[in-house]
Amino acid sequence: MSPTPSPESMLPLLVDYIVAWVLICTILFLGAQRLKAKIQFYAMQSLGLSVLLGAIGLAHQNTKALILAVVAAIGKCIIIPLILRYVKRRVPMNKGVESYVAIPTTMLMGGGMIMAAHYLTNHLFYNQSHLFNEMLSTGMALVFIGMLVMMVRKKAFTQILGLYVVDNGIFCLTMATVFEMPMIIEMGILFELLLGVLVMGILVQRIHDSFQAVTLDELEQLKG
């Protein structure tokens, strides 16, 4: 290795850093005790992914990717968190995170999932480039962790957050594999996400109004 970095070698290093940032945000997201902190870590994670897309777009001089990065940043780091915070304020629920599994345990499980995702990508796609592997494994890890959050946390509200982490994972997977889909599709997906958070927000509010609770323990009437 040469002691001074060259511009070509900067991109992988930058990607390394952003991926590390995203993963740390994810772990902190798992470890957060309060819903507000969880929303913030989600926003920070989305910011990392948007910056990643922007950086790769810059490196490849791809205007579409840059535009998309800006739109994703606005949608995922500003609008969705704002809506989520609005819902959180409107619904007078306990501000803490309630979980079926202890929080440190879920953090460790999250770490395990990151390792598993890494192991899987290394063995399924062994002859790919470093960047590909890294982003793919991050995307997979986010999908796994989002699923984990949806399964172990008690509140309906946290399920929304888990869903959006899964979505960020798919965003990352998309970047790793195809880099970018046709513009209109990407925009459509983002629009659906915004629509989704609105719909789920209203539903959470209505559930709260008629159940006086938003934990999933209450949502167990319908069976069989």
Add this chain to the structure above:
Amino acid sequence: MTQVYEIVQSVLFQFGLAFALSPLVNTALKKWKALLQGRQGPPYLQGYYDLLKYFRKETVVSDQTSALFLATPVINFVCIGAVSLLIPTFVAPQVFAPIGGILVMVYLLGLARFFMAAAALEPGGGFCSMGSSREMMIATLIEPVLLLALFTFAKLTNTQQLLALPSALSSQGLFLYTPAYALAALALFVVSLAEMGRVPFDNPETHYELTMIHEGMLLEYSGKPLGLMFWSAWTKQFLILSLLANILFPFHMATSANIAALALALLAFIGKLIAVGLIIVIVETAIAKMRLFRVKEVLGASLILAVLALIFSVEQSGGLPK
């Protein structure tokens, strides 16, 4: 000839320097913290006065204890002394490297900790026992993180000799600052605070019964053994500080025997220590001591950081061995 020279260097600048400077460093940390909080703080030489005081005092030992109680301070001192030979200061002579690397260092610290906790159980005092049980709980959390973080550096540099770490790290130039390095350094920093018994985990300055850990174990000691215990604890702190300093800023080590180079390296080393010390003091001032059951969450988080670091270091070196 070079071997003899390196042994001399080792004994003087690693073993000697550590034990000589550690009271000063401990007091300095206390003083800076006080200054940052708008207090006067102790004079810089307070650590030496304290040691002198302890060594002049009479030793009182409970008649319920066995020989282990009095042997422990010596064992502790010896363990820390051995560790001091493995950790680079401003010189890194390789002469004692064959003793071992990361594992030996971590387990020598573990040995010292074991004897300390065992001896604290001897007099049968309630606070002593509580201190040792807490110490062991934290130790189980510290050791894996410490090992994983140091393994990351080993993976990055292909050496597991602590003495060889700084030069191997600095040879990478600016490429050193990869996520793997950053994450491992962060994990190492957090776990070092725990290992040194600093604020978010333990408070070295108080004897508040409900929270004390290290102080609790020393409650039944007095006189010379107490002095020895404090001295070893401070030296351990110094050693970890210097390891941290040399990993965070692995530059400007003395590579030749010439006096000017040594002096320059010593100056750089002092600068590094001050930098790390200041970071620690600021962190300590900024955060409050944690409740004991939160400790495991923070250390768990740093464990995950260390795991992430290891993953990244594996990525960086081109995937898992096939």
Add this chain to the structure above:
Amino acid sequence: MQFLTLLFTLPAVNALLGLLWPGHRRWLGPLQTIGSAVLFAVTVGLAHHIVTVGPISLWQGSIYVDALSGIILLIIGGVGTLAALYGAGYMIADLDANAPTTAPATSAESNRPPRRLRFYYLLFNLFVLTMLAMAISGNMGMFWMAIEGSTMFSAFLVGYYTKKAPLEAAWKYVILCTVGIAFALIGIVLTYYAVLKAQGNLAQGLNWLYLYKLAPKLDPHLIKVAFVFILVGFGTKAGLAPIHNWLPDAHSESPTPISAMLSCVLLNCALLGIIRYVLLTQLVIDPAFAQHLLLFFGLLSLGLAVPFILVQQNIKRLLAYSSMEHIGLILIGLGLGSPLAVLGGLFHMVNHAAIKALMFFGAGNLAQRFQSKQTTHIQGAFGIMPLTSTLLLLGVLALCGSPPFSVFLSEFYILQGGLANGHWIVSGLTLLFLIIIFGGFLHTYLGIVMGTAPAGHHDNPLPKGETNPAGLLAMGCSLVLLLAMTWWLPKDLNSLLHSATDFIVQGKGLGL
């Protein structure tokens, strides 16, 4: 082209009409029915156009309307009209039942449609709109967006009664379907990646037609993995067996017209995505891979529905599980792979839509009158609602595949197609499950129609007579349709079914 424009403007106009209608609330339902009927006429015209002129492909295939879309469009238009017709009576009765009694009923103000009814029609039409978009999209990405949009718009319809159980159902529906759709998105990304690796034209990389043409160059390994994701993803929305949990809840808790729309239309629309992808996998890899998966999921759905149908006490949940059974049957037909079985599967989509609409309407009428969905409470309906009961009983016979109705034909095609290809085990199991389900249904419904009401549940005997004449008309229409399709299958529908079968089995019409 003008067909397509109409196809999209009509529901939009209907939606606005529903939202802004200034007149009496009783006129809103018939107006919507007329709007839906016009939409149905447009779909029929479009189907005729497809048959006579050929598939429509616009914007380099981003919009692609072929025989398969034609079938789905007909189902959307037909069931949409029936549901609107039924809803015209049902929703008003529903409002009257839930209205505060103190409100003066005569003033012009109070006769305006209330807010929830306006939103009901707005969302209903938007829901139809997204399903139309699913049917005509020639692009996987657009299909994905439409299917996700349909979840979002129908979520509030499922949770229309803002009470505990409907809200729970809506929540499960949104969460499960969105997660499923997320999996489908992974599948789409992987497909796009395969196109990228095959150095295809990325601008058209997600268009079905382009994918079919590019098929020989695509990486089989990636397509295999992608297919599994797609099957799980769209399969969640189609209510396939291990991931069907939202289906009975949503179908039983939503207003009856919506139950019918979900069960008869939405499931088929989701199947459309699976069918199109199956064709792609068949072009890339050995057809057996996709077929075996379809057979597996089909049999699983069918088999898992059996015990639930036998013990079910909620009249609408019973029908929901029956939907699961029929979706399984359609998948089996498609998975068997022989032309006859595929034809049977497609024909079964149409038949199932017609019969399930009837069943839900009847069950809705009963539930509204008895104010309960429990089959133990709804007993002896014949004495109270004779017409509904008769139609329902005939419907049960049709639903379970008794001969004079066209459901018998499609089930027979599927079994015959399986047996002719030597799939003895699959056909035998299917037949066994169908027979058990027949028994279960007949048992439950004979009790509902002929049984005696348990004493003590109702303080005073329920008034006799029908409440929803429009609903009866809708039910009658479905029954006539079912009979008509046995003896006289409309020529256009027939050729649509046949060309769609050729398309699926041999890839005909692709120019391959």
